[in-house]
Amino acid sequence: MAGQTGIVIVGSGLAGYTVAREFRKLNADSPVTILSSDHGGFYSKPMLSNALATGKTPDSILNSDAVKMADQLELTVRAHTKVIAIDRVARALVLQDGERLPYSQLVLALGADQIRLPLAGDGAGLVSSVNDLDDYRHLRDALEGKKEVVILGAGLIGCEFANDLSVAGYRVHLIDIGEWPLGRLLPQSGGAFLQNRLESAGVTFHLNNSVHHVDRVGERLRLTLAKGETLEADVVLSAVGLKPRITLAQESGITVNRGIVVDQSLKTQDPNIYALGDCAEVAGRVLPFVMPIMHASRALAATLAGNPTPAIYPAMPVLVKTPSCPTTISPPDIGARGDWKITEDQDGFKALFQDEGGSLLGYALMGAATKEKNALTSQLPPVMG
Amino acid sequence: MRQFACAVCAHIYDEAIGDPENGIPAGTLWEDVPDDWVCPECGVAKSDFEMVDP
DSSP, X not given: XXXXXXXXXXXXXXXXXXXXXXXXXXXXXSOEEEEOSSOOOXXXXXXXXXXXXXXXXXXXXXXXXXXXXXXXXXXXXXXXXXXXXXXXXXXXXXXXXXXXXXXXXXXEOOOEXXXXXXXXXXXXXXXXXXXXXXXXXXXXXXXXXXXXXXEEOOSHHHHHHHHHHHHTTOEEEEEOSSSSTTTTTSOHHXXXXXXXXXXXXXXXXXXXOOEEEEEEETTEEEEEETTSOEEEESEEEEOOOEEEOOHHHHHTTOOBSSSEEEOTTOBOSSTTEEEOGGGEXXXXXXXXXXXXXXXXXXXXXXXXXXXXXXXXXXXXXXXXXXXXXXXXXXXXXXXOOOEEEEEEOSSEEEEEEEOTTOOEEEEEXXXXXXXXXXXXXXXXXXXXX | OOEEEETTXXXXXXXXXXXXXXXXXXXXXGGGSOTTOBOTTTOOBGGGEEEOOO
């Protein structure tokens, strides 16, 4: 609409839609537009990595399509719309077709890209990754009638997919460069506990290892690993990590580091531009997963509604959706000083990260020990007070 | 017993397990979970949960 500017949110993931939803609770009238590079529908991304076990299909994962979301939240959703540039002086976005879309306040909720390993071989281009519902649809199509899957990366997403696929009857190989799974979140003995449970569920681990090249062999792919052995699979899924989407901000002169640099109020150095979620670096930290997005969205919605509010992050435990080994982790800060105190038995694993004075700074709970989650979380310091 | 999944974070509410840490005993049917109960993982409302296909 000519002459009418409002809040424009770039990105229709959890961050974009949650900001919009929280904003509508505070302000029923101001125009809000969400720009999406895909279909613009709303769905739960964490559901993708346990959809087989929960009986979900790509269609049933889609919670509400763009039309329904627009109707429900009384806003405009523009699907398949790419932003080329931000004209900060004129306060307008430049879209792919040359259209200029003015904004009063701009929210960057761009998300992150899957990191792609540089792999050699004529099959390298056939390695899949899952970063959104469309990717997941392709994966499910590729898995149809197939049996063997190799997953690159034994982080949270890799372990979740490995568990989901093996329980659904696929033969799963999990390859990681580290010595144990969830290397960034778990102490070594915790990784061994998880590995053991996933092995019992049918997952074959190839740790301390990596893939050199991927070659096509008929319909299948052959992987040659650094240690020399070869593996064949129908589908290869890469899940080695995420990198924040910073290019749009960077090219528009907004300060970026690992993510788009924002202060605790989620504001960039441009007072009309904010960023949150997987693309943002809040006061020096890129905070992944769902909970930081929920906290950031509520604070940003209040700020956009005229009540400047910094994001406060309490301790935010991460639930790893590996049903063969229920796992909840609240990792200590990078650089936190202390030691893991570990107790383990047949049914569970409990690791407490404590400083010299005995204060709890983080924990990792698996199996029966996950019951202690709430009691322990209440003892943790906030991530960002 | 049925299971319900959070539409935001995919947390599962399992009637057989309940949510004892938040005052919902094991065996509590979904319809008996109070409307002001929220997802213990991400804080969204009960109305944002959907039944998981058996």
